[in-house]
Amino acid sequence: xxxxxxxxxxxxxxxxxxxxxxxxxxxxxxxxxxxxxxxxxxxxxxxxxxxxxxxxxxxxxxxxxxxxxxxxxxxxxxxxxxxxxxxxxxxxxxxxxxxxxxxxxxxxxxxxxxxxxxxxxxxxxxxxxxxxxxxxxxxxxxxxxxxxxxxxxxxxxxxxxxxxxxxxxxxxxxxxxxxxxxx
Amino acid sequence: xxxxxxxxxxxxxxxxxxxxxxxxxxxxxxxxxxxxxxxxxxxxxxxxxxxxxxxxxxxxxxxxxxxxxxxxxxxxxxxxxxxxxxxxxxxxxxxxxxxxxxxxxxxxxxxxxxxxxxxxxxxxxxxxxxxxxxxxxxxxxxxxxx
Numbered sequence: 001x002x003x004x005x006x007x008x009x010x011x012x013x014x015x016x017x018x019x020x021x022x023x024x025x026x027x028x029x030x031x032x033x034x035x036x037x038x039x040x041x042x043x044x045x046x047x048x049x050x051x052x053x054x055x056x057x058x059x060x061x062x063x064x065x066x067x068x069x070x071x072x073x074x075x076x077x078x079x080x081x082x083x084x085x086x087x088x089x090x091x092x093x094x095x096x097x098x099x100x101x102x103x104x105x106x107x108x109x110x111x112x113x114x115x116x117x118x119x120x121x122x123x124x125x126x127x128x129x130x131x132x133x134x135x136x137x138x139x140x141x142x143x144x145x146x147x148x149x150x151x152x153x154x155x156x157x158x159x160x161x162x163x164x165x166x167x168x169x170x171x172x173x174x175x176x177x178x179x180x181x182x183x
Numbered sequence: 184x185x186x187x188x189x190x191x192x193x194x195x196x197x198x199x200x201x202x203x204x205x206x207x208x209x210x211x212x213x214x215x216x217x218x219x220x221x222x223x224x225x226x227x228x229x230x231x232x233x234x235x236x237x238x239x240x241x242x243x244x245x246x247x248x249x250x251x252x253x254x255x256x257x258x259x260x261x262x263x264x265x266x267x268x269x270x271x272x273x274x275x276x277x278x279x280x281x282x283x284x285x286x287x288x289x290x291x292x293x294x295x296x297x298x299x300x301x302x303x304x305x306x307x308x309x310x311x312x313x314x315x316x317x318x319x320x321x322x323x324x325x326x327x328x329x
Contacts, residue, residue: 007259008259008262011258012259012263019246022242023239023241024238026212027215032215032216034215034216034234034237036234036238038230038231051230053223055216055220
């Protein structure tokens with residue numbers, strides 16, 4: 001029995017080393033290779049700093065040399081979100097699933113589920129890069145509003161906020177909502 | 184006769200799993216950045232480890248696939264296959280339990296990719312069963328007892 005375990009572990013080690021070498025060499029040579037550690041932006045969320053990774057190809061990543069420690073996107077609370085909402089001009093982006101969007105969303109918000117955006121960043125369309133963008137999702141433990149905000153700033157959007165309180169706080173504050181597929 | 188039958192069954196399972204694993208690895212090797220996103224979306228690994236896992240796991244699948252097809256180091260290949268399947272099963276169940284509506288990343292990374300679901304869990308349990316079947320038929324003690 002002991003011998004069997006030894007043989008298997010030894011062979012696992014050999015396969016592991018071979019696989020590690022193949023993976024690293026291929027990734028290094030491949031035009032679609034990725035960095036060994038993903039680039040990230042550091043964001044302050046609810047008073048605590050969080051690293052939000054940017055998954056991009058090594059050769060197309062914009063932050064190539066150093067990881068960004070500069071705050072490019074900021075958190076927004078319900079009060080400020082309400083103010084931007086009533087001032088007009090801000091674009092609210094709902095990053096939840098389309099089904100959640102249909103059930104109800106911030107009035108005027110457009111639906112861009114983060115999962116779909118990851119697959120196809122063109123979903124953002126010709127949205128003005130200088131527009132004031134506010135991303136939101138469910139609230140509380142949902143992360144996609146932050147991920148979306150960081151990725152938008154990475155592809156050139158100048159003013160991006162993430163509304164961490166999100167849908168839940170917006171509803172709790174009894175602010176305008178819309179049900180159905182229209183913004 | 185009887186053992187011939189089981190040998191034949193094992194051969195078919197080996198080929199099926201071998202080609203399946205290689206097929207599953209191709210998309211991930213071609214599009215590592217997409218696979219990294221899939222792994223990250225499970226929210227299990229710290230992001231610092233996501234890319235390295237995305238680089239290595241597909242090649243592990245290739246290695247398992249090749250050894251299964253060629254019939255070498257079968258006990259180790261089947262052991263790794265079983266460990267990998269158990270890992271996948273736990274990952275998918277945890278994603279379902281946390282209500283994550285994410286792409287599985289199991290076999291392809293197509294845009295309409297299949298989401299995590301109980302169907303995926305059952306598929307992985309079948310793969311695990313195949314792995315365990317091969318593993319227990321090829322334990323070195325059995326070979327030496329022949």
